[in-house]
Amino acid sequence: MLTESMEDYLEMIYRLTQEKGYVRAVDLAGALNVQPSSVTRMIQKLHEEGFIQYEKYRHIALTDKGKRLGYFLVWRDAMLKEFLTLLNARVGVEEQVEGIEHYITPPTMCLFRNLVQYFRTHPECLEELQAMNRLNKYPEGEKLEDLRAWLFRHSSD
Incomplete structure (x- = not known):
């Protein structure tokens, strides 16, 4: 189950993907006004839950599950x-x-x-x-x- 914070991150990842076509951790930190270390921990959780695909120093990509929930x-x-x-x-x-x-x-x-x-x-x-x-x-x-x-x-x- 997603926490409030996870929902906020997933919503912003969806928004940034729609706007720019890609998302980097630094983009997410700026958009949510949080520290990059917080972004790293959260994207690891979202990756483990199957909402995003992420490799260190790469773009963050939504999975189909992440896209559907992000859209909602x-x-x-x-x-x-x-x-x-x-x-x-x-x-x-x-x-x-x-x-x-x-x-x-x-x-x-x-x-x-x-x-x-x-x-x-x-x-x-x-x-x-x-x-x-x-x-x-x-x-x-x-x-x-x-x-x-x-x-x-x-x-x-």
């Missing part, structure tokens, strides 16, 4: 961002997606996809939902700013 990870990230943006999430979309993405199941992601597709084809329903959101009331009228989710580095506008 990139799709999941984009779909969650689209969902939150569609619903006019005003603050911290990137941070919220990072917090959500590792804990959501593929079947639940399909539900998000279906909602996005539904709202795209039924904009009147999206407008109705946005009108409800403008009321901006918390459940039961409670003040919830003390929750951990409010610890983002931004205001709650």
